[in-house]
Amino acid sequence: MSQESQPEKTQTANFEERLQNSADQIETTLRSLLTDAPRGTEQLRPPKLLAAMQHGVLNGGKRIRPFLIVEVARMLGYDQAGVLRAASALECVHCYSLIHDDLPAMDDDDLRRGKPTVHVAFDEATAILAGDSLLTLAFDILADEATHQKAEVRAALVLGLAQNAGIGGMAGGQSLDIEAEGRDRTEAEIRQMQAMKTGALLRYACEAGAILAEASAKEQAAVTRFGTIIGLAFQLADDLLDVTATSAQLGKTAGKDLQSHKATLVSLNGVDATRETLNSLILEAEETLAPFANKADVLIATARFIANRQH
Amino acid sequence: MSQESQPEKTQTANFEERLQNSADQIETTLRSLLTDAPRGTEQLRPPKLLAAMQHGVLNGGKRIRPFLIVEVARMLGYDQAGVLRAASALECVHCYSLIHDDLPAMDDDDLRRGKPTVHVAFDEATAILAGDSLLTLAFDILADEATHQKAEVRAALVLGLAQNAGIGGMAGGQSLDIEAEGRDRTEAEIRQMQAMKTGALLRYACEAGAILAEASAKEQAAVTRFGTIIGLAFQLADDLLDVTATSAQLGKTAGKDLQSHKATLVSLNGVDATRETLNSLILEAEETLAPFANKADVLIATARFIANRQH
Numbered sequence: 001m002s003q004e005s006q007p008e009k010t011q012t013a014n015f016e017e018r019l020q021n022s023a024d025q026i027e028t029t030l031r032s033l034l035t036d037a038p039r040g041t042e043q044l045r046p047p048k049l050l051a052a053m054q055h056g057v058l059n060g061g062k063r064i065r066p067f068l069i070v071e072v073a074r075m076l077g078y079d080q081a082g083v084l085r086a087a088s089a090l091e092c093v094h095c096y097s098l099i100h101d102d103l104p105a106m107d108d109d110d111l112r113r114g115k116p117t118v119h120v121a122f123d124e125a126t127a128i129l130a131g132d133s134l135l136t137l138a139f140d141i142l143a144d145e146a147t148h149q150k151a152e153v154r155a156a157l158v159l160g161l162a163q164n165a166g167i168g169g170m171a172g173g174q175s176l177d178i179e180a181e182g183r184d185r186t187e188a189e190i191r192q193m194q195a196m197k198t199g200a201l202l203r204y205a206c207e208a209g210a211i212l213a214e215a216s217a218k219e220q221a222a223v224t225r226f227g228t229i230i231g232l233a234f235q236l237a238d239d240l241l242d243v244t245a246t247s248a249q250l251g252k253t254a255g256k257d258l259q260s261h262k263a264t265l266v267s268l269n270g271v272d273a274t275r276e277t278l279n280s281l282i283l284e285a286e287e288t289l290a291p292f293a294n295k296a297d298v299l300i301a302t303a304r305f306i307a308n309r310q311h
Numbered sequence: 312m313s314q315e316s317q318p319e320k321t322q323t324a325n326f327e328e329r330l331q332n333s334a335d336q337i338e339t340t341l342r343s344l345l346t347d348a349p350r351g352t353e354q355l356r357p358p359k360l361l362a363a364m365q366h367g368v369l370n371g372g373k374r375i376r377p378f379l380i381v382e383v384a385r386m387l388g389y390d391q392a393g394v395l396r397a398a399s400a401l402e403c404v405h406c407y408s409l410i411h412d413d414l415p416a417m418d419d420d421d422l423r424r425g426k427p428t429v430h431v432a433f434d435e436a437t438a439i440l441a442g443d444s445l446l447t448l449a450f451d452i453l454a455d456e457a458t459h460q461k462a463e464v465r466a467a468l469v470l471g472l473a474q475n476a477g478i479g480g481m482a483g484g485q486s487l488d489i490e491a492e493g494r495d496r497t498e499a500e501i502r503q504m505q506a507m508k509t510g511a512l513l514r515y516a517c518e519a520g521a522i523l524a525e526a527s528a529k530e531q532a533a534v535t536r537f538g539t540i541i542g543l544a545f546q547l548a549d550d551l552l553d554v555t556a557t558s559a560q561l562g563k564t565a566g567k568d569l570q571s572h573k574a575t576l577v578s579l580n581g582v583d584a585t586r587e588t589l590n591s592l593i594l595e596a597e598e599t600l601a602p603f604a605n606k607a608d609v610l611i612a613t614a615r616f617i618a619n620r621q622h
Contacts, residue, residue, distance in 0.1 A: 041471065042479020043507050049478055049486040100443060105435035124416035128439065129486050132411060132446065133478040139450045140473035143466045151462035155454045158469050160352065162451035167360055167444040168353020175360040175440050196354050 015301040022070055023063040029088045030057055033141060040140075052122045052130035053137075056099045057092065059113050064306065065090050065205040068230070071302065072209025072223055075295045082147040083212055086157060089141040090205055093165050096134035097201075099127050101174060135165070148212060156211045164204035173197025185263045194265075198238070199231030206230065226288045226299065233281045233307045236274055239264040241310070243271060278307045326612040333381055334374040340399045341368050344452060351451075363433045363441035364448075367410045368403065370424050375617065376516040377402050379541070382613065383520025383534055386606045393458040394523055397468060400452040401516055404476050407445035408512075410438050412485060446476070459523060467522045475515040484508025496574045505576075509549070510542030517541065537599045537610065544592045544618045547585055550575040552621070554582060589618045 034054050036045050066087030073083045102109040102117040103124060110120050119127035141147060142157045163169060173196030180189060206227030210220040243266055266274045285303040289296035345365050347356050377398030384394050413420040413428040414435060421431050430438035452458060453468045474480060484507030491500060517538030521531040554577055577585045596614040600607035 038479045039474060040479075041474045042477070042483075043511070044483060044503065045478050046483045046486045046490070048490060049483060053478065096443075100439055103436075103439065105439060125414075125489050126486065128411055128414065128416060129482050129489075131443070132407075133482045135443065135446055136473050136477035136482065139469055140477060143469035143473060151466045155462045155465045155469070158450055158466070159454035162447050162454060163350060163352045166353070166447035166451060167356050167364065168349045168351075171440050171444045171447065172353075172355060172357045172360060175357045175437065178436050178440075179357070179359060192355065200354070 012301075012305075015298070015305060018298065019062065019064075019067055019302075019305070022067045023061070025084055026063045026066045026088055026091060027058060027060075029084045030091060033085075033088055033092075033137065034058070040144075048122065048126060049129055049133060052118050052126045053134055055115075055121055056118045056127075056130055057095045057134065059095075059115060061091075061095075061113065063087075063091060064234075064302075065094055065201060068202065068205035068227070068299075068302065069209045069212070071298045072206050073212045074209075075292055075299060076210060076213035076215045076219060076223075078209075078213035080148075080212075082149075083209075085141055085144070085147045086208055086212055089138040089147070089157075090161065090201070090208065092134045092138040092141070093161065093170075094201060096131040096138075097165075097170055097174070099131040099134070103127060106174070106178065150214075153211060153214065157208055160204055160207055160211065164200040164207075169196055169200035169204075170198075173200065181262065187265065187268055190263060190265055190268070194235040195228075195231065198235045199228065202231040202234055203227035222288055222291060226285055226303075229281050229285045229288065230303055230306060233278055233285075233303060236265060236278050236281075237307055237309055239266040240271065240274055240278075242266075282307055323612075323616075326609070326616060329609065330373065330375075330378055330613075330616070333378045334372070336395055337374045337377045337399055337402060338369060338371075340395045341402060344396075344399055344403075344448065345369070351455075359433065359437060360440055360444060363429050363437045364445055366426075366432055367429045367438075367441055368406045368445065370406075370426060372402075372406075372424065374398075374402060375545075375613075376405055376512060379513065379516035379538070379610075379613065380520045380523070382609045383517050384523045385520075386603055386610060387521060387524035387526045387530060387534075389520075389524035391459075391523075393460075394520075396452050396455070396458045397519055397523055400449040400458070400468075401472065401512070401519065403445045403449040403452070404472065404481075405512060407442040407449075408476075408481055408485070410442040410445070414438060417485070417489065461525075464522060464525065468519055471515055471518055471522065475511040475518075480507055480511035480515075481509075484511065492573065498576065498579055501574060501576055501579070505546040506539075506542065509546045510539065513542040513545055514538035533599055533602060537596055537614075540592050540596045540599065541614055541617060544589055544596075544614060547576060547589050547592075548618055548620055550577040551582065551585055551589075553577075593618055 034050065034057060036047065036050055038045055069087040069090060070083055073079065098112060099118045101107050102112060103119055109117055111117065118130055138161065139158055142161060143154050148154050165171065173193050176193040177197055180193065203224060206223045207220070210223045215223065242264070282303050286300055289299055345361065345368060347358065347361055349356055380398040380401060381394055384390065409423060410429045412418050413423060414430055420428055422428065429441055449472065450469055453472065454465050459465050476482065484504050487504040488508055491504065514535060515538070517534045518531070521534045526534065553575070593614050597611055600610055
C-alpha cells in the first residue's frame with residue numbers, strides 16, 4: 001500500500017510497528033532479567049521456578065504498559081537505558097497478576113494467549129511461587145541503581161508501583177471482582193472495581209514515565225490524567241471484545257463475562273453507547289496532552305489503538 | 312524468684328519481657344498500617360481482603376525478625392521511629408509467606424498458631440490475594456519517607472528485601488523444598504534449601520538494621536555474618552522441635568516432617584549432634600559480635616533464645 005492513498009492505515013501500520021519494536025526490546029530486557037544467574041545477594045535460582053516465571057512472562061504479549069512508560073518518558077525528554085528496566089519491572093507485575101488470576105481458586109483459566117497457563121504447564125504451587133517471585137523481582141529491578149541513578153527516583157517508582165498494585169489498587173480490584181461474582185452490580189461498583197483492577201497499573205505506567213523523567217508537577221498531573229483515561233478506555237474495549245470477538249482472536253475463551261453472568265459496562269449500557277464513550281475518551285486524551293503538541297503524537301495513537309483494538 | 316538465686320533464669324525472663332514489649336510495639340505498628348484508610352494513591356481497601364490480611368498478620372507471633380532489625384539498629388546507635396516501620400514491613404513479608412505456604416496447593420495446613428489459616432478462615436482466592444497484598448505493602452512501607460529520610464537507605468532496604476525474599480531467597484527455597492518432597496535429599500541440598508527458605512529473611516533482618524543505621528562496611532559484614540548464624544540456628548531448632556515438641560507446644564501439627572518423610576539435618580545427623588551444632592553456633596555468634604562488646608548483649612541473648620526455644 002502507498003503512503004499517499006491510505007494515510008490513516010499507514011499511520012496505524014507505523015504505530016503497530018513501533019509497538020512491536022518496543023515489545024521486542026522489552027522481551028530482550030525481560031529475558032536478560034530472567035536468566036539463571038543469581039542477582040546481587042541472591043543465592044540460587046531454582047530451575048523449575050525460573051522456567052515457570054519465564055513461561056508466564058516471555059509470552060509475546062503486546063507490552064502496552066511498558067510501551068506507555070517508555071513513550072511518556074520519551075515525550076518528557078528522558079530516554080536512558082534504565083527506562084526499559086522500569087518498563088520490564090511493571091510487566092513482571094502485570095504477568096504475576098495474570099498467573100495468579102488464572103489459578104483454579106481464582107478465574108480458573110487453562111489458556112492464556114493460546115498457551116497453557118502456568119499452573120497447567122507446571123503445577124499450582126509453582127504458579128503461586130512464580131507469581132510471588134515476579135512481583136518481588138519487580139521491586140528488585142526498580143530499586144537497582146541500573147534503573148535510575150537517583151535514589152529519590154527509584155524510591156518513588158517503588159512507592160507508586162506498590163500503591164497501585166496492592167490492596168488499594170490491582171490486587172484490591174481483583175478481590176472486588178471475585179466478591180461480586182454471581183450477583184448484580186451497580187455501574188458505580190463496576191467502575192470502582194475496574195479502576196483498581198485494570199486502571200491503576202495503566203495509570204501508574206504513565207506516572208512512572210514522568211517519575212523517571214523527573215517531570216514538573218504540572219506535566220506529571222497531565223500525564224497521570226492521560227493514564228486514567230487510558231485505563232478507562234482499555235477496560236471498555238476489553239468488555240466490548242468479550243462480546244464481539246471470537247476466541248481465536250482473543251487467544252482465550254470469548255464470551256466469558258456473559259457465560260459467568262458478569263455485569264460489565266457493556267452489558268449495562270449496550271455496545272453502541274460504549275463505543276460512543278470510547279470516542280469521547282479519545283477526545284479527552286487528546287485535550288489532556290494538547291500542551292505537549294506533536295510530541296504527544298505517539299501517546300495519542302496509543303489511546304486510539306487501545307480503544308479500537310480487535311484482540 | 313529473686314535475682315540473686317537465679318541469675319540465669321532472670322536474665323532469660325528479662326529477655327523474654329524485652330521480646331514481648333518489642334512484639335507489642337510491632338503489633339501496634341502493623342495494626343496502624345493495616346487500617347481501612349487508603350494510603351497515598353490507594354483508592355479503596357476492600358474490607359474482606361483487608362480482614363484476611365489482618366488475620367494473617369495480627370496473630371500474636373513472636374516477631375523475631377522485627378526484633379532483630381530493631382536490636383541491630385539499636386546496637387549500631389540508630390533508634391528512630393522509622394525502624395518499627397521497616398521491621399513491620401519485614402513481618403508483612405514473613406506473614407505473606409506463611410499464608411501462601413499454608414495453601415492447599417503448598418503445605419496444606421489448616422492451623423497456624425492454634426488458629427485457622429487464612430484460606431480456611433476466608434477462602435483460597437482471598438488467601439492468595441492477601442499474601443500478594445502483604446508482599447506489596449511491605450515495599451510500600453519501605454519506600455515511604457516515614458521509614459527513613461534518606462532515599463538511598465529506602466532504596467537499599469527495598470533491594471535487599473526483594474533479593475532475599477524472591478526466587479534467589481525465600482520463595483526459591485520454598486520451591487526447592489516442595490520439589491524435594493518424597494525423595495531423599497543430601498545434607499548439601501537441605502542446607503541450601505534452608506539457607507534460602509528461612510535463612511535469607513533472618514539474615515536480611517540483621518542487614519536491614521545495619522542499612523537503617525548506615526553502618527560501616529565492617530560493621531555491616533559482622534552483623535550480616537551474625538544473621539547467617541541466626542538463620543542456621545533457627546532452622547536447626549525448628550527441626551529439633553518437630554521431633555521433640557508436642558502439637559500443643561507448637562500450635563501446629565508436630566512430627567510433620569517425619570510423617571511426610573521429609574529429611575532434615577536432625578533426621579540425618581541425630582538429635583545430639585544437632586544440639587552440639589547449635590551450641591557451637593552460639594559460640595560463633597558471640598565471637599562475631601565481640602567487637603561490639605556489651606552493646607551486643609541483647610543480640611547474643613536472641614541467638615541463645617532462638618537456639619533453645621521450646622515452641
